[in-house]
Amino acid sequence: MTRTVVAEAYGGPEVLALQDIELPALSEGQVFVDVRAAGANPIDYKLYGGEMGRDPASLPMPIGMEVAGVVAEITPGAAGYTGGLTVGDEVIVTNISGGYSDRVVAAAADVGHKPESLTFEQAAGLLLVGGTAWHLLTNTAVGTGDTVLIHGASGGVGLMAVQLAVARGAKVIATASPARHAQLRGYGAEPVAYGAGLADRIRAIGPVDAALDLVGTDEALDTSVELVADRARIATIAGFAKAPELGIAVLTGADGGQAIRDASRVELVKLAAAGKLDVTVDRVFPLTEAAETHRYLQTGHARGKVVLVP
Ligand SMILES: NC(=O)c1ccc[n+]([C@@H]2O[C@H](COP(=O)([O-])OP(=O)(O)OC[C@H]3O[C@@H](n4cnc5c(N)ncnc54)[C@H](OP(=O)(O)O)[C@@H]3O)[C@@H](O)[C@H]2O)c1
Incomplete structure:
Protein backbone atom coordinates (compact mmCIF):
# COMPACT_ATOMS: atom_id res chain seq x y z
CA MET A 1 0.00 0.00 0.00
CA THR A 2 1.11 3.57 -0.64
CA ARG A 3 -0.54 6.88 0.04
CA THR A 4 -0.97 8.91 -3.14
CA VAL A 5 -2.57 12.23 -4.01
CA VAL A 6 -5.18 12.09 -6.77
CA ALA A 7 -7.64 14.52 -8.33
CA GLU A 8 -11.04 12.88 -7.89
CA ALA A 9 -12.66 15.26 -10.41
CA TYR A 10 -11.71 18.15 -12.70
CA GLY A 11 -11.65 21.43 -10.80
CA GLY A 12 -9.59 23.46 -8.33
CA PRO A 13 -7.32 22.20 -5.52
CA GLU A 14 -10.41 21.15 -3.51
CA VAL A 15 -10.70 18.06 -5.75
CA LEU A 16 -7.41 16.66 -4.42
CA ALA A 17 -7.56 13.71 -2.02
CA LEU A 18 -5.01 11.44 -0.39
CA GLN A 19 -5.85 7.80 -1.13
CA ASP A 20 -4.33 4.44 -0.20
CA ILE A 21 -3.59 2.38 -3.29
CA GLU A 22 -2.02 -0.99 -4.00
CA LEU A 23 0.97 -0.80 -6.36
CA PRO A 24 1.19 -3.62 -8.92
CA ALA A 25 4.27 -5.89 -8.91
CA LEU A 26 7.21 -4.54 -10.91
CA SER A 27 7.42 -5.36 -14.61
CA GLU A 28 10.76 -5.82 -16.38
CA GLY A 29 12.78 -2.60 -16.46
CA GLN A 30 10.86 -0.99 -13.62
CA VAL A 31 11.95 0.31 -10.21
CA PHE A 32 10.15 1.11 -6.93
CA VAL A 33 11.39 4.32 -5.36
CA ASP A 34 10.50 5.44 -1.83
CA VAL A 35 9.78 9.13 -2.16
CA ARG A 36 11.63 11.60 0.06
CA ALA A 37 10.45 14.70 -1.82
CA ALA A 38 8.10 15.37 -4.74
CA GLY A 39 8.48 18.43 -6.95
CA ALA A 40 5.34 20.53 -7.51
CA ASN A 41 4.88 22.27 -10.86
CA PRO A 42 2.11 24.40 -12.40
CA ILE A 43 1.37 21.58 -14.89
CA ASP A 44 0.20 19.48 -11.91
CA TYR A 45 -2.82 21.73 -11.26
CA LYS A 46 -3.33 22.65 -14.93
CA LEU A 47 -3.96 18.97 -15.78
CA TYR A 48 -6.84 18.42 -13.33
CA GLY A 49 -7.95 22.03 -13.90
CA GLY A 50 -8.87 20.93 -17.43
CA GLU A 51 -6.49 23.35 -19.18
CA MET A 52 -5.07 20.49 -21.25
CA GLY A 53 -8.47 18.90 -21.97
CA ARG A 54 -10.89 16.76 -20.00
CA ASP A 55 -11.20 12.99 -20.16
CA PRO A 56 -13.35 11.34 -17.46
CA ALA A 57 -11.39 8.11 -18.04
CA SER A 58 -8.32 9.88 -16.55
CA LEU A 59 -10.02 10.13 -13.13
CA PRO A 60 -8.99 9.64 -10.42
CA MET A 61 -5.90 11.41 -11.80
CA PRO A 62 -2.52 10.76 -10.11
CA ILE A 63 -0.55 13.96 -9.49
CA GLY A 64 3.15 14.74 -9.67
CA MET A 65 5.77 14.21 -12.38
CA GLU A 66 9.12 14.21 -10.55
CA VAL A 67 10.50 12.97 -7.25
CA ALA A 68 13.71 12.30 -5.39
CA GLY A 69 13.98 9.26 -3.16
CA VAL A 70 15.62 5.91 -2.48
CA VAL A 71 15.50 2.79 -4.68
CA ALA A 72 13.41 0.19 -2.79
CA GLU A 73 13.16 -2.63 -5.33
CA ILE A 74 14.47 -3.20 -8.83
CA THR A 75 14.14 -5.74 -11.63
CA PRO A 76 17.38 -7.50 -12.64
CA GLY A 77 19.68 -5.53 -14.93
CA ALA A 78 17.57 -2.37 -14.93
CA ALA A 79 19.80 0.66 -15.59
CA GLY A 80 19.03 4.32 -15.15
CA TYR A 81 20.06 7.44 -17.03
CA THR A 82 23.25 7.73 -14.97
CA GLY A 83 24.08 3.99 -15.02
CA GLY A 84 23.37 0.83 -13.03
CA LEU A 85 21.01 1.00 -10.04
CA THR A 86 21.05 -0.79 -6.68
CA VAL A 87 18.56 -0.96 -3.82
CA GLY A 88 19.35 1.88 -1.44
CA ASP A 89 20.63 4.28 -4.12
CA GLU A 90 19.50 7.88 -3.72
CA VAL A 91 17.92 8.90 -7.00
CA ILE A 92 16.06 11.54 -9.02
CA VAL A 93 13.05 10.28 -10.98
CA THR A 94 11.40 12.06 -13.92
CA ASN A 95 8.53 11.43 -16.36
CA ILE A 96 6.27 9.72 -13.82
CA SER A 97 2.66 10.20 -12.87
CA GLY A 98 1.65 10.01 -9.23
CA GLY A 99 4.80 11.49 -7.72
CA TYR A 100 2.88 12.88 -4.73
CA SER A 101 3.14 9.49 -2.99
CA ASP A 102 5.06 7.52 -0.40
CA ARG A 103 6.32 5.17 -3.12
CA VAL A 104 6.34 5.37 -6.94
CA VAL A 105 6.93 2.93 -9.75
CA ALA A 106 9.17 4.23 -12.55
CA ALA A 107 10.85 3.03 -15.71
CA ALA A 108 14.50 2.52 -14.75
CA ALA A 109 15.50 4.68 -17.73
CA ASP A 110 13.91 7.65 -15.90
CA VAL A 111 15.84 7.04 -12.67
CA GLY A 112 19.29 8.58 -12.13
CA HIS A 113 21.61 9.06 -9.17
CA LYS A 114 21.14 12.06 -6.88
CA PRO A 115 24.37 13.91 -6.12
CA GLU A 116 25.17 13.92 -2.39
CA SER A 117 25.49 17.70 -2.42
CA LEU A 118 21.80 18.15 -3.28
CA THR A 119 19.09 17.71 -0.66
CA PHE A 120 16.14 15.52 -1.64
CA GLU A 121 14.02 18.68 -1.82
CA GLN A 122 16.43 20.36 -4.25
CA ALA A 123 16.80 17.19 -6.30
CA ALA A 124 13.01 16.87 -6.65
CA GLY A 125 12.88 20.37 -8.12
CA LEU A 126 15.78 20.20 -10.56
CA LEU A 127 14.89 18.32 -13.70
CA GLN A 258 11.03 15.43 -24.52
CA ALA A 259 14.09 13.82 -26.11
CA ILE A 260 16.04 17.09 -25.66
CA ARG A 261 14.83 17.37 -22.06
CA ASP A 262 15.67 13.75 -21.26
CA ALA A 263 19.11 14.04 -22.86
CA SER A 264 19.84 17.09 -20.69
CA ARG A 265 19.35 15.23 -17.39
CA VAL A 266 22.91 13.96 -17.02
CA GLU A 267 24.42 17.39 -17.68
CA LEU A 268 21.94 19.16 -15.38
CA VAL A 269 22.72 16.75 -12.54
CA LYS A 270 26.47 17.24 -13.14
CA LEU A 271 26.16 21.03 -13.11
CA ALA A 272 24.09 20.95 -9.91
CA ALA A 273 26.54 18.50 -8.28
CA ALA A 274 29.43 20.81 -9.16
CA GLY A 275 27.67 23.77 -7.55
CA LYS A 276 27.26 25.46 -10.95
CA LEU A 277 23.43 25.27 -10.96
CA ASP A 278 21.43 26.31 -7.90
CA VAL A 279 18.02 24.91 -7.05
CA THR A 280 16.25 27.42 -4.83
CA VAL A 281 13.65 25.69 -2.67
CA ASP A 282 10.99 28.15 -1.56
CA ARG A 283 8.51 26.10 0.50
CA VAL A 284 8.16 22.49 1.60
CA PHE A 285 4.65 21.14 2.36
CA PRO A 286 3.61 17.78 3.84
CA LEU A 287 1.91 15.34 1.45
CA THR A 288 -1.30 15.85 3.39
CA GLU A 289 -1.38 19.50 2.23
CA ALA A 290 -1.36 19.05 -1.55
CA ALA A 291 -4.33 21.41 -1.99
CA GLU A 292 -2.56 24.13 0.03
CA THR A 293 0.58 23.54 -2.03
CA HIS A 294 -1.30 24.17 -5.25
CA ARG A 295 -3.09 27.24 -3.89
CA TYR A 296 0.35 28.65 -3.11
CA LEU A 297 1.72 27.80 -6.59
CA GLN A 298 -1.36 29.35 -8.18
CA THR A 299 -0.46 32.75 -6.72
CA GLY A 300 2.08 32.80 -9.59
CA HIS A 301 4.73 34.28 -7.28
CA ALA A 302 6.46 31.34 -5.63
CA ARG A 303 10.08 32.27 -4.81
CA GLY A 304 11.64 29.10 -6.16
CA LYS A 305 10.66 25.44 -6.14
CA VAL A 306 7.75 24.18 -4.11
CA VAL A 307 8.09 20.63 -2.82
CA LEU A 308 6.00 18.05 -0.92
CA VAL A 309 7.41 15.52 1.52
CA PRO A 310 5.67 12.30 2.63
N1 LIG B 1 5.32 23.95 -22.02
C1 LIG B 1 6.12 23.34 -21.15
O1 LIG B 1 6.77 22.34 -21.48
C2 LIG B 1 6.24 23.85 -19.75
C3 LIG B 1 7.17 23.28 -18.85
C4 LIG B 1 7.31 23.84 -17.57
C5 LIG B 1 6.52 24.93 -17.21
N2 LIG B 1 5.61 25.42 -18.09
C6 LIG B 1 4.79 26.60 -17.75
O2 LIG B 1 5.65 27.71 -17.63
C7 LIG B 1 5.15 28.62 -16.66
C8 LIG B 1 6.24 28.90 -15.62
O3 LIG B 1 6.49 27.72 -14.88
P1 LIG B 1 7.33 27.81 -13.52
O4 LIG B 1 7.43 26.42 -13.00
O5 LIG B 1 8.55 28.59 -13.74
O6 LIG B 1 6.31 28.66 -12.62
P2 LIG B 1 6.56 29.39 -11.23
O7 LIG B 1 7.75 28.82 -10.56
O8 LIG B 1 5.24 29.37 -10.53
O9 LIG B 1 6.96 30.90 -11.61
C9 LIG B 1 6.06 31.87 -11.87
C10 LIG B 1 6.87 33.17 -12.08
O10 LIG B 1 6.10 34.02 -12.92
C11 LIG B 1 6.49 35.34 -12.61
N3 LIG B 1 5.43 36.25 -13.04
C12 LIG B 1 4.15 36.33 -12.59
N4 LIG B 1 3.50 37.27 -13.29
C13 LIG B 1 4.38 37.80 -14.20
C14 LIG B 1 4.30 38.79 -15.22
N5 LIG B 1 3.15 39.45 -15.45
N6 LIG B 1 5.40 39.05 -15.96
C15 LIG B 1 6.57 38.40 -15.73
N7 LIG B 1 6.71 37.44 -14.79
C16 LIG B 1 5.62 37.15 -14.03
C17 LIG B 1 6.67 35.35 -11.13
O11 LIG B 1 7.63 36.35 -10.87
P3 LIG B 1 7.55 37.37 -9.63
O12 LIG B 1 7.19 36.55 -8.42
O13 LIG B 1 8.91 37.96 -9.61
O14 LIG B 1 6.45 38.34 -9.97
C18 LIG B 1 7.16 33.94 -10.81
O15 LIG B 1 8.54 33.93 -10.56
C19 LIG B 1 3.88 27.96 -16.10
O16 LIG B 1 2.77 28.47 -16.81
C20 LIG B 1 4.07 26.49 -16.42
O17 LIG B 1 2.86 25.77 -16.52
C21 LIG B 1 5.46 24.91 -19.35
Whole structure:
Protein backbone atom coordinates (compact mmCIF):
# COMPACT_ATOMS: atom_id res chain seq x y z
CA MET A 1 0.00 0.00 0.00
CA THR A 2 1.11 3.57 -0.64
CA ARG A 3 -0.54 6.88 0.04
CA THR A 4 -0.97 8.91 -3.14
CA VAL A 5 -2.57 12.23 -4.01
CA VAL A 6 -5.18 12.09 -6.77
CA ALA A 7 -7.64 14.52 -8.33
CA GLU A 8 -11.04 12.88 -7.89
CA ALA A 9 -12.66 15.26 -10.41
CA TYR A 10 -11.71 18.15 -12.70
CA GLY A 11 -11.65 21.43 -10.80
CA GLY A 12 -9.59 23.46 -8.33
CA PRO A 13 -7.32 22.20 -5.52
CA GLU A 14 -10.41 21.15 -3.51
CA VAL A 15 -10.70 18.06 -5.75
CA LEU A 16 -7.41 16.66 -4.42
CA ALA A 17 -7.56 13.71 -2.02
CA LEU A 18 -5.01 11.44 -0.39
CA GLN A 19 -5.85 7.80 -1.13
CA ASP A 20 -4.33 4.44 -0.20
CA ILE A 21 -3.59 2.38 -3.29
CA GLU A 22 -2.02 -0.99 -4.00
CA LEU A 23 0.97 -0.80 -6.36
CA PRO A 24 1.19 -3.62 -8.92
CA ALA A 25 4.27 -5.89 -8.91
CA LEU A 26 7.21 -4.54 -10.91
CA SER A 27 7.42 -5.36 -14.61
CA GLU A 28 10.76 -5.82 -16.38
CA GLY A 29 12.78 -2.60 -16.46
CA GLN A 30 10.86 -0.99 -13.62
CA VAL A 31 11.95 0.31 -10.21
CA PHE A 32 10.15 1.11 -6.93
CA VAL A 33 11.39 4.32 -5.36
CA ASP A 34 10.50 5.44 -1.83
CA VAL A 35 9.78 9.13 -2.16
CA ARG A 36 11.63 11.60 0.06
CA ALA A 37 10.45 14.70 -1.82
CA ALA A 38 8.10 15.37 -4.74
CA GLY A 39 8.48 18.43 -6.95
CA ALA A 40 5.34 20.53 -7.51
CA ASN A 41 4.88 22.27 -10.86
CA PRO A 42 2.11 24.40 -12.40
CA ILE A 43 1.37 21.58 -14.89
CA ASP A 44 0.20 19.48 -11.91
CA TYR A 45 -2.82 21.73 -11.26
CA LYS A 46 -3.33 22.65 -14.93
CA LEU A 47 -3.96 18.97 -15.78
CA TYR A 48 -6.84 18.42 -13.33
CA GLY A 49 -7.95 22.03 -13.90
CA GLY A 50 -8.87 20.93 -17.43
CA GLU A 51 -6.49 23.35 -19.18
CA MET A 52 -5.07 20.49 -21.25
CA GLY A 53 -8.47 18.90 -21.97
CA ARG A 54 -10.89 16.76 -20.00
CA ASP A 55 -11.20 12.99 -20.16
CA PRO A 56 -13.35 11.34 -17.46
CA ALA A 57 -11.39 8.11 -18.04
CA SER A 58 -8.32 9.88 -16.55
CA LEU A 59 -10.02 10.13 -13.13
CA PRO A 60 -8.99 9.64 -10.42
CA MET A 61 -5.90 11.41 -11.80
CA PRO A 62 -2.52 10.76 -10.11
CA ILE A 63 -0.55 13.96 -9.49
CA GLY A 64 3.15 14.74 -9.67
CA MET A 65 5.77 14.21 -12.38
CA GLU A 66 9.12 14.21 -10.55
CA VAL A 67 10.50 12.97 -7.25
CA ALA A 68 13.71 12.30 -5.39
CA GLY A 69 13.98 9.26 -3.16
CA VAL A 70 15.62 5.91 -2.48
CA VAL A 71 15.50 2.79 -4.68
CA ALA A 72 13.41 0.19 -2.79
CA GLU A 73 13.16 -2.63 -5.33
CA ILE A 74 14.47 -3.20 -8.83
CA THR A 75 14.14 -5.74 -11.63
CA PRO A 76 17.38 -7.50 -12.64
CA GLY A 77 19.68 -5.53 -14.93
CA ALA A 78 17.57 -2.37 -14.93
CA ALA A 79 19.80 0.66 -15.59
CA GLY A 80 19.03 4.32 -15.15
CA TYR A 81 20.06 7.44 -17.03
CA THR A 82 23.25 7.73 -14.97
CA GLY A 83 24.08 3.99 -15.02
CA GLY A 84 23.37 0.83 -13.03
CA LEU A 85 21.01 1.00 -10.04
CA THR A 86 21.05 -0.79 -6.68
CA VAL A 87 18.56 -0.96 -3.82
CA GLY A 88 19.35 1.88 -1.44
CA ASP A 89 20.63 4.28 -4.12
CA GLU A 90 19.50 7.88 -3.72
CA VAL A 91 17.92 8.90 -7.00
CA ILE A 92 16.06 11.54 -9.02
CA VAL A 93 13.05 10.28 -10.98
CA THR A 94 11.40 12.06 -13.92
CA ASN A 95 8.53 11.43 -16.36
CA ILE A 96 6.27 9.72 -13.82
CA SER A 97 2.66 10.20 -12.87
CA GLY A 98 1.65 10.01 -9.23
CA GLY A 99 4.80 11.49 -7.72
CA TYR A 100 2.88 12.88 -4.73
CA SER A 101 3.14 9.49 -2.99
CA ASP A 102 5.06 7.52 -0.40
CA ARG A 103 6.32 5.17 -3.12
CA VAL A 104 6.34 5.37 -6.94
CA VAL A 105 6.93 2.93 -9.75
CA ALA A 106 9.17 4.23 -12.55
CA ALA A 107 10.85 3.03 -15.71
CA ALA A 108 14.50 2.52 -14.75
CA ALA A 109 15.50 4.68 -17.73
CA ASP A 110 13.91 7.65 -15.90
CA VAL A 111 15.84 7.04 -12.67
CA GLY A 112 19.29 8.58 -12.13
CA HIS A 113 21.61 9.06 -9.17
CA LYS A 114 21.14 12.06 -6.88
CA PRO A 115 24.37 13.91 -6.12
CA GLU A 116 25.17 13.92 -2.39
CA SER A 117 25.49 17.70 -2.42
CA LEU A 118 21.80 18.15 -3.28
CA THR A 119 19.09 17.71 -0.66
CA PHE A 120 16.14 15.52 -1.64
CA GLU A 121 14.02 18.68 -1.82
CA GLN A 122 16.43 20.36 -4.25
CA ALA A 123 16.80 17.19 -6.30
CA ALA A 124 13.01 16.87 -6.65
CA GLY A 125 12.88 20.37 -8.12
CA LEU A 126 15.78 20.20 -10.56
CA LEU A 127 14.89 18.32 -13.70
CA LEU A 128 11.43 19.34 -14.91
CA VAL A 129 12.31 23.03 -14.83
CA GLY A 130 15.95 22.41 -15.82
CA GLY A 131 15.00 20.30 -18.83
CA THR A 132 12.43 22.85 -19.93
CA ALA A 133 14.98 25.66 -19.71
CA TRP A 134 17.49 23.55 -21.65
CA HIS A 135 14.89 22.92 -24.37
CA LEU A 136 14.12 26.66 -24.62
CA LEU A 137 17.79 27.64 -24.92
CA THR A 138 18.47 24.88 -27.45
CA ASN A 139 15.46 25.79 -29.58
CA THR A 140 16.46 29.45 -29.73
CA ALA A 141 20.17 28.63 -30.17
CA VAL A 142 21.28 30.89 -27.32
CA GLY A 143 25.07 31.01 -27.05
CA THR A 144 28.14 33.14 -26.51
CA GLY A 145 27.69 36.77 -27.48
CA ASP A 146 23.88 36.66 -27.54
CA THR A 147 21.66 38.86 -25.44
CA VAL A 148 18.60 36.87 -24.36
CA LEU A 149 15.48 38.34 -22.79
CA ILE A 150 13.83 36.00 -20.27
CA HIS A 151 10.27 36.82 -19.17
CA GLY A 152 9.33 35.28 -15.80
CA ALA A 153 12.98 34.83 -14.87
CA SER A 154 12.33 34.47 -11.13
CA GLY A 155 10.15 31.34 -11.48
CA GLY A 156 11.22 27.71 -11.38
CA VAL A 157 11.97 27.52 -15.11
CA GLY A 158 13.26 31.10 -15.16
CA LEU A 159 15.97 30.63 -12.54
CA MET A 160 17.24 27.62 -14.48
CA ALA A 161 17.11 29.44 -17.83
CA VAL A 162 19.02 32.41 -16.42
CA GLN A 163 21.82 30.29 -14.95
CA LEU A 164 22.11 28.06 -18.03
CA ALA A 165 22.09 31.03 -20.43
CA VAL A 166 24.85 32.77 -18.45
CA ALA A 167 26.82 29.50 -18.46
CA ARG A 168 26.48 29.45 -22.28
CA GLY A 169 28.13 32.85 -22.41
CA ALA A 170 24.99 34.89 -23.09
CA LYS A 171 24.05 38.24 -21.60
CA VAL A 172 20.66 37.89 -19.86
CA ILE A 173 17.95 40.51 -19.41
CA ALA A 174 15.54 39.08 -16.86
CA THR A 175 12.01 40.29 -16.07
CA ALA A 176 10.79 39.81 -12.50
CA SER A 177 9.19 41.70 -9.63
CA PRO A 178 11.69 44.04 -7.92
CA ALA A 179 11.88 41.86 -4.79
CA ARG A 180 13.57 39.17 -6.90
CA HIS A 181 16.11 41.41 -8.66
CA ALA A 182 18.97 40.87 -6.20
CA GLN A 183 18.87 37.09 -6.72
CA LEU A 184 18.87 37.50 -10.51
CA ARG A 185 21.76 39.95 -10.34
CA GLY A 186 23.60 37.36 -8.25
CA TYR A 187 23.30 34.93 -11.18
CA GLY A 188 24.76 37.52 -13.54
CA ALA A 189 21.51 38.73 -15.15
CA GLU A 190 20.38 42.31 -15.66
CA PRO A 191 16.93 42.42 -13.99
CA VAL A 192 14.05 44.65 -15.11
CA ALA A 193 10.56 45.03 -13.66
CA TYR A 194 7.72 43.80 -15.88
CA GLY A 195 4.69 46.08 -16.44
CA ALA A 196 4.02 49.34 -18.31
CA GLY A 197 7.08 50.66 -20.17
CA LEU A 198 8.84 47.27 -20.27
CA ALA A 199 10.04 47.54 -23.89
CA ASP A 200 11.62 50.96 -23.23
CA ARG A 201 13.40 49.72 -20.10
CA ILE A 202 14.84 46.83 -22.11
CA ARG A 203 15.85 49.05 -25.05
CA ALA A 204 17.75 51.23 -22.58
CA ILE A 205 19.89 48.19 -21.72
CA GLY A 206 20.61 47.28 -25.34
CA PRO A 207 19.59 45.17 -28.35
CA VAL A 208 18.11 41.70 -27.85
CA ASP A 209 18.89 38.64 -30.00
CA ALA A 210 16.50 36.06 -28.53
CA ALA A 211 13.57 35.92 -26.11
CA LEU A 212 12.09 33.22 -23.89
CA ASP A 213 8.56 33.66 -22.59
CA LEU A 214 7.82 31.69 -19.44
CA VAL A 215 4.71 33.70 -18.50
CA GLY A 216 2.37 33.80 -21.50
CA THR A 217 1.12 37.37 -21.03
CA ASP A 218 0.41 39.62 -24.02
CA GLU A 219 3.08 41.93 -22.61
CA ALA A 220 5.76 39.22 -22.72
CA LEU A 221 4.83 38.03 -26.21
CA ASP A 222 4.37 41.51 -27.72
CA THR A 223 7.61 42.83 -26.20
CA SER A 224 9.50 39.83 -27.54
CA VAL A 225 8.17 40.37 -31.06
CA GLU A 226 8.92 44.08 -30.84
CA LEU A 227 12.54 43.63 -29.74
CA VAL A 228 13.73 40.44 -31.45
CA ALA A 229 14.13 40.62 -35.23
CA ASP A 230 14.15 36.87 -35.89
CA ARG A 231 10.95 35.10 -34.73
CA ALA A 232 12.74 31.75 -34.86
CA ARG A 233 14.70 33.04 -31.87
CA ILE A 234 11.59 33.55 -29.73
CA ALA A 235 9.95 30.67 -27.88
CA THR A 236 7.23 30.35 -25.26
CA ILE A 237 6.18 27.62 -22.89
CA ALA A 238 3.06 29.40 -21.65
CA GLY A 239 1.54 31.58 -24.40
CA PHE A 240 -0.38 28.77 -26.08
CA ALA A 241 -3.25 30.91 -27.38
CA LYS A 242 -1.44 33.87 -28.93
CA ALA A 243 1.99 32.55 -29.94
CA PRO A 244 0.88 30.69 -33.10
CA GLU A 245 -0.63 33.85 -34.63
CA LEU A 246 2.67 35.67 -33.95
CA GLY A 247 4.72 32.89 -35.53
CA ILE A 248 6.39 32.01 -32.21
CA ALA A 249 7.20 28.41 -31.29
CA VAL A 250 5.26 26.96 -28.36
CA LEU A 251 7.49 24.35 -26.76
CA THR A 252 6.15 21.28 -24.98
CA GLY A 253 7.54 17.83 -24.36
CA ALA A 254 5.16 16.51 -27.00
CA ASP A 255 6.83 18.31 -29.92
CA GLY A 256 9.96 16.13 -29.88
CA GLY A 257 11.25 18.27 -27.03
CA GLN A 258 11.03 15.43 -24.52
CA ALA A 259 14.09 13.82 -26.11
CA ILE A 260 16.04 17.09 -25.66
CA ARG A 261 14.83 17.37 -22.06
CA ASP A 262 15.67 13.75 -21.26
CA ALA A 263 19.11 14.04 -22.86
CA SER A 264 19.84 17.09 -20.69
CA ARG A 265 19.35 15.23 -17.39
CA VAL A 266 22.91 13.96 -17.02
CA GLU A 267 24.42 17.39 -17.68
CA LEU A 268 21.94 19.16 -15.38
CA VAL A 269 22.72 16.75 -12.54
CA LYS A 270 26.47 17.24 -13.14
CA LEU A 271 26.16 21.03 -13.11
CA ALA A 272 24.09 20.95 -9.91
CA ALA A 273 26.54 18.50 -8.28
CA ALA A 274 29.43 20.81 -9.16
CA GLY A 275 27.67 23.77 -7.55
CA LYS A 276 27.26 25.46 -10.95
CA LEU A 277 23.43 25.27 -10.96
CA ASP A 278 21.43 26.31 -7.90
CA VAL A 279 18.02 24.91 -7.05
CA THR A 280 16.25 27.42 -4.83
CA VAL A 281 13.65 25.69 -2.67
CA ASP A 282 10.99 28.15 -1.56
CA ARG A 283 8.51 26.10 0.50
CA VAL A 284 8.16 22.49 1.60
CA PHE A 285 4.65 21.14 2.36
CA PRO A 286 3.61 17.78 3.84
CA LEU A 287 1.91 15.34 1.45
CA THR A 288 -1.30 15.85 3.39
CA GLU A 289 -1.38 19.50 2.23
CA ALA A 290 -1.36 19.05 -1.55
CA ALA A 291 -4.33 21.41 -1.99
CA GLU A 292 -2.56 24.13 0.03
CA THR A 293 0.58 23.54 -2.03
CA HIS A 294 -1.30 24.17 -5.25
CA ARG A 295 -3.09 27.24 -3.89
CA TYR A 296 0.35 28.65 -3.11
CA LEU A 297 1.72 27.80 -6.59
CA GLN A 298 -1.36 29.35 -8.18
CA THR A 299 -0.46 32.75 -6.72
CA GLY A 300 2.08 32.80 -9.59
CA HIS A 301 4.73 34.28 -7.28
CA ALA A 302 6.46 31.34 -5.63
CA ARG A 303 10.08 32.27 -4.81
CA GLY A 304 11.64 29.10 -6.16
CA LYS A 305 10.66 25.44 -6.14
CA VAL A 306 7.75 24.18 -4.11
CA VAL A 307 8.09 20.63 -2.82
CA LEU A 308 6.00 18.05 -0.92
CA VAL A 309 7.41 15.52 1.52
CA PRO A 310 5.67 12.30 2.63
N1 LIG B 1 5.32 23.95 -22.02
C1 LIG B 1 6.12 23.34 -21.15
O1 LIG B 1 6.77 22.34 -21.48
C2 LIG B 1 6.24 23.85 -19.75
C3 LIG B 1 7.17 23.28 -18.85
C4 LIG B 1 7.31 23.84 -17.57
C5 LIG B 1 6.52 24.93 -17.21
N2 LIG B 1 5.61 25.42 -18.09
C6 LIG B 1 4.79 26.60 -17.75
O2 LIG B 1 5.65 27.71 -17.63
C7 LIG B 1 5.15 28.62 -16.66
C8 LIG B 1 6.24 28.90 -15.62
O3 LIG B 1 6.49 27.72 -14.88
P1 LIG B 1 7.33 27.81 -13.52
O4 LIG B 1 7.43 26.42 -13.00
O5 LIG B 1 8.55 28.59 -13.74
O6 LIG B 1 6.31 28.66 -12.62
P2 LIG B 1 6.56 29.39 -11.23
O7 LIG B 1 7.75 28.82 -10.56
O8 LIG B 1 5.24 29.37 -10.53
O9 LIG B 1 6.96 30.90 -11.61
C9 LIG B 1 6.06 31.87 -11.87
C10 LIG B 1 6.87 33.17 -12.08
O10 LIG B 1 6.10 34.02 -12.92
C11 LIG B 1 6.49 35.34 -12.61
N3 LIG B 1 5.43 36.25 -13.04
C12 LIG B 1 4.15 36.33 -12.59
N4 LIG B 1 3.50 37.27 -13.29
C13 LIG B 1 4.38 37.80 -14.20
C14 LIG B 1 4.30 38.79 -15.22
N5 LIG B 1 3.15 39.45 -15.45
N6 LIG B 1 5.40 39.05 -15.96
C15 LIG B 1 6.57 38.40 -15.73
N7 LIG B 1 6.71 37.44 -14.79
C16 LIG B 1 5.62 37.15 -14.03
C17 LIG B 1 6.67 35.35 -11.13
O11 LIG B 1 7.63 36.35 -10.87
P3 LIG B 1 7.55 37.37 -9.63
O12 LIG B 1 7.19 36.55 -8.42
O13 LIG B 1 8.91 37.96 -9.61
O14 LIG B 1 6.45 38.34 -9.97
C18 LIG B 1 7.16 33.94 -10.81
O15 LIG B 1 8.54 33.93 -10.56
C19 LIG B 1 3.88 27.96 -16.10
O16 LIG B 1 2.77 28.47 -16.81
C20 LIG B 1 4.07 26.49 -16.42
O17 LIG B 1 2.86 25.77 -16.52
C21 LIG B 1 5.46 24.91 -19.35
